[in-house]
Amino acid sequence: MITLAxxxxxxxxxxxxxxxxxxxxxxxxxxxxxxLILATNQPGVRVVLVRATDVxxxxxxxxxxxxVTGRDTLIEHGGQGLYQPLDLKIAQCRxxxxxxxxxxxxxxxxxxxxxxxxxxxxxIAREFFASKGVHVDLIKLYGSMELAPLTGLADAIVDxxxxxxxxxxxxxxxxxxxxxxxxxxxxxQAALKLKQAxxxxxxxxxxxxxxxxxxPS
Ligand code: AMP
Numbered sequence: 001m002i003t004l005a006x007x008x009x010x011x012x013x014x015x016x017x018x019x020x021x022x023x024x025x026x027x028x029x030x031x032x033x034x035x036l037i038l039a040t041n042q043p044g045v046r047v048v049l050v051r052a053t054d055v056x057x058x059x060x061x062x063x064x065x066x067x068v069t070g071r072d073t074l075i076e077h078g079g080q081g082l083y084q085p086l087d088l089k090i091a092q093c094r095x096x097x098x099x100x101x102x103x104x105x106x107x108x109x110x111x112x113x114x115x116x117x118x119x120x121x122x123x124i125a126r127e128f129f130a131s132k133g134v135h136v137d138l139i140k141l142y143g144s145m146e147l148a149p150l151t152g153l154a155d156a157i158v159d160x161x162x163x164x165x166x167x168x169x170x171x172x173x174x175x176x177x178x179x180x181x182x183x184x185x186x187x188x189q190a191a192l193k194l195k196q197a198x199x200x201x202x203x204x205x206x207x208x209x210x211x212x213x214x215x216p217s
Pocket of ligand 1: 070164165
């Protein structure tokens with residue numbers, strides 16, 4: 001049995017066409033079913049639904065053989081014990097620094113002020129500001145980061161930005177782009193060796209499907 005860990009929403013939806021390319025069809029809709037283990041049209045393949053941040057943990061410890069998760073989540077997890085063979089180019093967005101539109105970020109950085117930064121992504125934020133030589137106090141949050149600067153909890157946030165509409169709706173502006181983010185396929189290292197025959201065709205099908213979708217440069 002091959003177990004694939006996915007999170008509901010964007011990642012699940014954008015992984016479906018890749019699974020279809022590998023001849024795998026998920027038989028239930030996670031938006032209407034309450035099941036956490038979903039069967040597929042292939043008796044040897046099943047999907048488990050976990051929180052996005054738990055995908056690396058499931059795959060690391062063998063609760064799932066494969067998983068799909070964002071580059072952001074992988075960096076925060078550390079990626080230990082995971083083989084990362086493919087950038088799936090799905091759930092694309094960017095990790096950015098944003099501040100209230102009336103906050104002079106450039107001056108604060110130039111003057112060496114100590115910035116209060118709220119984020120769920122503390123590893124990425126710590127490394128980014130350390131590389132710039134900016135002193136920060138990091139405040140760990142688990143959601144609604146946009147609220148932090150509006151309530152005086154922080155000067156800035158580090159968060160995922162896709163269209164920029166959430167920032168705009170909260171009167172925040174993007175002042176630095178830290179990195180581009182997309183989702184990756186992760187594989188349990190032992191499973192890759194022991195279940196090669198079943199896993200390899202899935203990797204190949206995913207890889208071909210991504211190449212076909214790639215925008216020619
Ligand atoms: P947007 O308003 O389109 O810029 O989307 C920003 C909001 O969606 C933020 O709250 C982000 O945390 C979330 N978001 C955007 N893209 C992603 C993604 N690829 N994965 C997870 N969350 C995302």
